[in-house]
Amino acid sequence: MGALTIGTILLVVMFATLSVGAWIGFSLAITGWVGMAFFTNSSPGLNLATAVWQSVASWELAALPLFVWMGEILFRTNLANQMFAGLAPWLRRMPGRLLHVNVLACGIFGSVSGSSAATAVTIGKMTVPELKRRGYPDSISLGSLAGSGTLGILIPPSIIMVVYAVAAEVSIIQIFLAGFLPGLLVMVLFSGYIVVWALLHPDQVPADDLGEMSFKQKLIASKELIPCMLLIVMVIWVIVAGYATATEAAAFGVVGSLALAWWGNSLTWEHFQESLLAATRLSAMIMFILAGAAYLTIAMGFTGIPRALAEFVGWLNPSKFQLIAVLTIMYIILGTALDGVSMIVLTTTIVLPMIQKVGIDPIWFGIFIVLLVEIAEVTPPVGFVLFVLQSMSGRDSWFVAYASLPFFLMLVVAIVIISVFPDIVTVLPRMFVEATQAGGPR
Template sequence: MSAILTWLLVLMTATLCLGIWIGPALLAVGVGLLEMFTNRPTHKLIGAWAFNVLTSSDIVSLPLFILMGELLFRTRLSQSLFSGIAPWMSFLPGRLFHTTVIGCSMFAAISGSSAATTQVVGRITLTELLNRGYDRGLAVGSLAGGGTLGFLIPPSIPMIIYAVLAEESLLRLFTAGFLPGIALAGCFMAYMGLRATLNPKLLPSDDHGNWTWSDRFRSLIELGPVAFLILSVLGTMYAGIASPSEASAIGVLGALAVAAFQRTLSWKGLRDALLGSVQTTCMIGMIVLGAFVVGTVLANLRVPQFVSAEITSWNLSPFVLIMFLMFFYILLGTVLEGFSMIVLTLPIVLPVVLAAGFDKVWFGVFLILTIEMAQITPPVAFNLFVIQNITGDSQTYVAWKVIPFFLIMMGFTALMTIFPSFVTWPADFILSR
């Protein structure tokens, strides 16, 4: 077993240090281990595995959700979100600060991407906040934190990858991620409201909003396209009308309808959206295939069982084990992006977590939360890069301002570990009806 682990580490390090893309690197590692430690026909197995994993019902939804996000990126949804949310925020401490988190939550429910959520919502809300005189640091931090919700609130692209690799129901994962996503957004808003209450200087003194009730109700019209898409995608899934793959197709049609209604999608924009979705899907597909090959080979060589037995011999309590994994993923997130973290660690970590008694769906939500933290953990922090492009601030400045939101996410993850039913109960309740 030591020889297998040594070669696994050597092959993985060598391929990554050579700058090979993560998908082909994983595939090369899997093929190398297969050739060295088994006598199975590699060419036949790879073909069969590729067909099985890339034609699964869950992964069929991946290119459609990506296409939906590409289409929505080219609409005026960001302006509609701000115009529809802002008039209602004058009641809350923190006022328009909350437009960022609420906007991110709503766009996350129709995009599935953290970076896209940050980019689309931030280019309008952050500009508006800064122009109106709101505190720059809190505005930047709220966008960085709120943008991570794109991975947790369904439909989530990382959840699709986890569902395929862990062989878990995608609908159960989507259902389990919704309530924690909304609760985490509520924690962000509570923090901003508290900060604004304790330090009123964070708010501009002349921006109380002169909206009448008539203005507020008229503003709801601006949220119509977003509400339409949320009902089209999430509503059809939770009502049992459509499967995740069918809902993704409905989402694409809905995105096209919104783009046509807003008159924002040209033939060039449609071509760019299709080309972008094909490129992203091919990249993720290669990563998923490579991870599946590595995971299957390691399972056949009984590496996960060996690692699980070794960690079990440490006699760690389940809570200590999960906290150890959380800090491990936070550290890993400083050098790897989220997709790589999932595919590199899942074949070994998942059996250990299941042996400790944790639910597979619960661990999926936990893993997505740790990936969200990686999105705002320098130096490899995609959300921070997006915000840098919007504001022109240095990464050091943005990273410093996001620390409170990072700590909120850590505390939320710990509470989720203490009360796991908070994640699993909604899925069991809704899907059992």
């Protein structure tokens, strides 16, 4: 039986187990067991134990629960209120005014939370009622928040980036560095759309009610941004300067977030317990999925599926852009049914041989996947950010999905831009590697 036929059978098994409501980790492990038991001569049980141990006994993966915990701690502080107070005075003259707070606040908070859900919830709890009170339409306020909430996984440090780096066996630091410029690009695209919308609908933009503020008063208000910016700078600086690995930097981030919570008088024993339990639940879920994916990866290796797929792609001889287009469509379809972590662990092993065949940089491809996961976050019926904003606003998920459609399209535009100009993604990692080889930060 050919490897591609076996792959089709395993795909049917996986979707069959998912369709009956099995946990994703179980579904992956069951599919791997079927592949090992029926299509190879290797021991399914022995390989299961090996895969589970190797997938979780990873120093690099230790960064994941720490970054999750950092985000959970900050979620329980008054950081979002501080950011709104610091940003609002500077945006009053821009078309769209306070709508840009969604973009900037999500970008800033996303850089310290690493989670789209945490970013959307934290910023949304503060901006949605405030924008509604000031008279901004729900469609644009929720749409901009849905799109901007996804920045939590694009601007480093990011949980999804850690998962991809572990699954693809690439440098976490290089993936983090690769996300900065695309993150800024997406923020510019989002704010650009808000400006266009505001110019086309001036009657729907409420009048400015902040009153006159001098430059000095704006600077005084901006002091509220200092705690968050210090934490961002600290986490990234210790990595780039070579003082800490990504895992050690995550530990610094946890300590810094605890310090911010203490400074803001929100570090209580109850909040500490809640943040620790929430981080444990999410981290355990992700690691369970990674363990099941590792077992399925071993099964695929024994059956020769990745090699056969790479050979098939070689036979088709697609160009780089043709493969990118096909993969974009594939991931958007997957995003309608799977969460971001599942998308990455289910496909990375299969897709990496394909992209290597056409000469695509795995670091660039990591950011490409993260952008597609961002799209999945606002794609019904499983878009997690849609569910978060639905419960927060009282609007149904389809209203939020329709409102976020322009920002969905901006993410597609971002994919096109980084495909045409890949240096946007690769320039910072390349500079880091060159500096390391020259005896710089390690």
